Amino acid sequence: MKVWLEEKHSLLEEIEARSGQKVQECYQCSKCSGGCPFSRVMDYAPNSILEMIVYGMKDQLLSSKAIQMCIQCGICGAQCPAGFEMYEVMNVLRAMAKEEGYISHETKIPKMNNIFLGEVKNNGRMHEVNLMVKNMLSQGELVRDVAALIPIGPPMFLKGIMGFGDVLPHKIKGQAAVAKIFENVEKMQGGHA
Amino acid sequence: MSKKTLVIGGGIAGITAAQKIAQNGGEVILIEKEGELGGNFAKLAYTFPVLADAKMIVTREIQTAKATSGIEILPQTELRGVSGSAGDFTVELNSPSGTRSEHVGAIIVAAGFHYMEPTAYTEYSYGRSPKVVTSLEFEKMAAENRLPKGNARVVFVHCVGSRDKAKGYRYCSKICCSYSAKHAIMMKKANPDSKAYVFYIDIRALGKGYEEFIRDAMEVYNVRYIRGRVAKVIESGSKLIVRAEDSLIGNPVEVEADLVVLASAMEPPEGSRDLAGILGIATDEYGFFQEAEVNVRPCHSSKSGIFLAGSCTQPMEIASAVAMGGLAASEALTLIR
Incomplete structure (x- = not known):
């Protein structure tokens, strides 16, 4: 070059x-x-x-x-x-x-970043299970990703690292305030969060 | 010629200054805070860019100074006070045997330098692993025949404390490129089965024979030069892993090493600002003694009658320290005649 x-x-x-x-x-x-x-x-x-x-x-x-x-x-x-x-x-x-709308040669990370920010915007906090599921569905390698998850996921429940209460997202009290932060940042950046 | 000259520091610059004044009929009091003359030079095994026996040379110069009439050598002696002006100073000298007062016409400051202790470089495992040493420690290991034996790998790291405004000094210490090459060559000569790696940013080896010296390290002794500042030295079992980016190929590189040698910066001698305060002369932003004019009056301090010599003014190799010692002597002679 x-x-x-x-x-x-x-x-x-x-x-x-x-x-x-x-x-x-x-x-x-x-x-x-x-x-x-x-x-x-x-x-x-x-x-x-x-x-x-x-x-x-x-x-x-x-x-x-x-x-x-x-x-x-x-x-x-x-x-x-x-x-x-x-x-x-x-x-x-x-x-x-x-x-400026550049398409990166690395596509997976921007997708995950968007999902991550979407979670924070909607719930006021990051929700791991939602992030994981949405990310796996969007990356186009579902079979591989699910296979990779099998040895990790179940032991986390067995060892009490995750409980069933963690499966569904919880909104935080100040969710509206967080959404406002996103709104303001988007305004400042001309529509891009 | 009645007045004496006080020379502060018995390293190669001070020894040279004392010799030249005495050889021209002057009288010198040479004070040294340590018990022996020789300074940093006496801590070296070899010189560069010619691999000569450093101990032999410095011993010869010390003997010459001792044998020259007109030089009084006072070891373990420090300057405590100065009064008067050029041509007529009164100095107070403190040694284990007590304090004495002397009248001198001129003063030469040849206080030398100090090798920085790279304790801030935790990323290089310095102080944590006994296999990470400074260049000065490497000199000692070489003198005591303690260099790694057999199929050992030794990594030399440039610019530790130099060219580092975050953790060290902004300046280039000037001699590290050359002494690291010297150490790599010493390693290969002491143990031809060993492998030597030098991580550099630029090679700064200026002067007669210097470029050739570096090229010889590469071409004759097969020292491997890798372009990139070392990022990390990690302890891994009995070995060290040295991690850097080879910026010429744009790829990370790792070397498994048995010994890592840090080329620590030359810094002002310990207590330089205190000494400058006693003398009433200026230091620069780092604590080196400030010359009146960098180019044409490098030996003049900010005060008339007090002259500077050697590496207490800036990082300097032996040849320059000797030249400056001679120049300071001639400046002093003009005052005491």
């Missing part, structure tokens, strides 16, 4: 403004990628993502798997010699991808 050095750094500026991080502070030492628990399954390592931002490679970045795979654990930031919070940049990239 050929890349060009752009005259205007609009992507860089936008990401810096939204993440509060100075991309130019990066030493390119790649310690973030070395510490990242997911860099081995990412299509671009975190340090490469910073370089791509400098190059303005927006399409590749916003459709990448890497930005969806970041779990926001913060190891990158905790270890960074420049004190740079890489996960904040990942967060901004993920939000931009959603706002």
Whole structure:
């Protein structure tokens, strides 16, 4: 892939403004990628993502798997010699991808994120069973997923980790307030939660 | 020529300054807070970029200083007070035998440096695993013939405390690239069955013979250089797992190691700000002594008659410390003549 050095750094500026991080502070030492628990399954390592931002490679970045795979654990930031919070940049990239309608090469994680947020919006809290069932139905690998669940699910009931009362969702008292938060965020982001 | 010069610090810069003043007819009081002369140089087994016997060289220089008339050497001695001005200082020296007062015309500060203790680097298991050591500890292991035997893997980690504004210093310590290469070569020479890995960010080895020295580590001694700052050192049974990203291929890399050597930063000598306070001279943001002009007057402190030499001003290799010791001596001579 050929890349060009752009005259205007609009992507860089936008990401810096939204993440509060100075991309130019990066030493390119790649310690973030070395510490990242997911860099081995990412299509671009975190340090490469910073370089791509400098190059303005927006399409590749916003459709990448890497930005969806970041779990926001913060190891990158905790270890960074420049004190740079890489996960904040990942967060901004993920939000931009959603706002601008990019289809990620990684499809499962965005689907699960949407289901997760839907649960929180509807019940005021996350409900594990609903999340699991809805996620399994949406990912298109039901047989495999159910098979994977068999050795895990029943023992959780037997050992008392889950009770039958956990099967159906419970709404929290302040559910309306949570729904309001979602409404406000959607307004702020122009309809994208 | 009646006035003496006080030289603070008996490392290679201070020894050189004392020698040059005495060889030109001046009188020197050389104080050293430790019991022996030699400073950090005396803790090394070999020099770089030429692998010469460090102990032999530093012993020779100490002997020369001791044999030169006009140098009074005071071990276990520290400066307690200074008054007066250039050409006419009164200094108060404290040693186990008591305190004494001396009149000196000039003062040379050659207080050396300190290797940072990388205790903040918990991700490297430093202080937790005895198999994670600093470069200085590696020197000691080499001198005591305690380097890993047999088919051992040794990993060298650059920039521990240097180029790290979060946990260390913003500056580059300048010598770590070279001494890590030296250590890797020492490892391969002591144990040709061992494997040596160096994790680097950039290689900064400037000067005559330095680039060649690094290339020899790679080409002649087969030291494997991997581009990426180490992220984690994990204890795993009797081994260590070193984890990093090889940023040239964009892939994580893991090395199972028997010994991990951290190239810890050079930092100002302990108590540098206190010493600067006694002398009434300026230090920089890190605590190194501040030179009047970086390029043309590197030996001048912020106060007339007090000169600086060696690594108490900035991270520096031996050759530069010697050169600066000589320059500081010539500055002092102009005052005491």
